[in-house]
Amino acid sequence: MILTITPNPAVDQTVQIEEDLEAGRVQRSTGAQFDSGGNGINVSQFLRAFDAETVATGITGGFTGYFIEQDLADYDVPTDFVGTDEPTRLNTTIHAAGNEYKLNQSGPDVDPSIVDDIIATAQDHDPDVLNIGGSLPPGLSSDAVDRIASAGDWETALDIHGEQLVELDHGAEYVKPNEVELEAATGVDIDSIDDCAQAARELQSMGFERVLASMGSEGAMLVTPEETLYAPALDVDAVDTVGAGDSMFAGALWAYEQGRSDEDALKTAVSVSSQVVEVHGPSARDLDPEARIDDVRLWSMR
Ligand SMILES: O=P(O)(O)OC[C@@]1(O)O[C@H](CO)[C@@H](O)[C@@H]1O
Numbered sequence: 022m023i024l025t026i027t028p029n030p031a032v033d034q035t036v037q038i039e040e041d042l043e044a045g046r047v048q049r050s051t052g053a054q055f056d057s058g059g060n061g062i063n064v065s066q067f068l069r070a071f072d073a074e075t076v077a078t079g080i081t082g083g084f085t086g087y088f089i090e091q092d093l094a095d096y097d098v099p100t101d102f103v104g105t106d107e108p109t110r111l112n113t114t115i116h117a118a119g120n121e122y123k124l125n126q127s128g129p130d131v132d133p134s135i136v137d138d139i140i141a142t143a144q145d146h147d148p149d150v151l152n153i154g155g156s157l158p159p160g161l162s163s164d165a166v167d168r169i170a171s172a173g174d175w176e177t178a179l180d181i182h183g184e185q186l187v188e189l190d191h192g193a194e195y196v197k198p199n200e201v202e203l204e205a206a207t208g209v210d211i212d213s214i215d216d217c218a219q220a221a222r223e224l225q226s227m228g229f230e231r232v233l234a235s236m237g238s239e240g241a242m243l244v245t246p247e248e249t250l251y252a253p254a255l256d257v258d259a260v261d262t263v264g265a266g267d268s269m270f271a272g273a274l275w276a277y278e279q280g281r282s283d284e285d286a287l288k289t290a291v292s293v294s295s296q297v298v299e300v301h302g303p304s305a306r307d308l309d310p311e312a313r314i315d316d317v318r319l320w321s322m323r
Pocket residue numbers: 029031032033057058059060063112125154155156157263264265266267303
């Protein structure tokens with residue numbers, strides 16, 4: 022079972038307007054939706070869409086926290102959140118005249134002692150793989166991630182910010198940086214697929230067994246203990262990229278937990294994300310992890 026921990030969940034608000042954003046006047050939307058979000062929560066939602074076993078935990082509070090719990094129940098995602106007094110944050114994505122704007126709140130202040138409750142929750146569920154995803158709310162530091170990762174006999178899969186990845190004492194079996202996070206973690210400027218491979222290998226040498234780098238419209242790369250694999254993105258009509266990286270990680274972890282090969286894990290990751298970018302918001306109910314697996318091409322890089 023894969024347990025996800027989202028220290029700083031969000032209600033994701035997605036708004037569409039037909040014209041570009043302008044300061045100083047009221048503009049009206051042509052479409053809007055709310056989804057439960059935050060990286061770990063998204064991973065759990067995708068895993069449930071694949072029919073895999075998962076539990077979503079993390080820190081929630083207030084009306085927005087209540088929305089997340091109700092919404093996940095609707096998606097049949099088992100949850101076991103630790104409560105806090107302040108409301109969970111609201112993150113906004115605006116699609117305006119072909120541009121995507123994203124505003125993420127920092128999140129509520131939390132007391133570092135809440136980490137004890139998160140650890141107790143994780144230990145209760147005793148997962149095979151423990152995934153920690155997303156930003157940390159004010160009050161928590163990378164020390165919280167180290168404490169949680171080392172509190173049980175599980176494999177750890179991390180999708181946290183690059184600056185925090187390099188501060189960790191505890192390594193991990195899997196990490197999923199995007200290119201910005203890879204640059205922040207390694208200091209390598211990424212302008213090409215080769216740069217990405219160099220940065221991902223540098224990150225791996227800091228104590229991570231497998232590095233899955235999401236590269237947006239360029240696809241994804243997986244550095245394993247044996248090799249570096251690259252898969253270009255599939256050619257689809259992308260309407261919204263929110264949650265695309267999380268769906269990649271969900272696909273890779275789904276394959277990894279079943280003991281499938283690294284090639285399969287990367288193909289599944291790309292297959293799933295190509296389906297998720299075709300819909301608005303981070304949620305997708307009808308997902309087949311293997312639907313497009315035969316369309317994904319793989320290269321082994323030196
Ligand atoms: O502010 P963070 O924690 O870095 O990112 C949070 C977030 O942007 O990431 C998810 C998509 O990956 C969204 O569901 C959510 O709003």
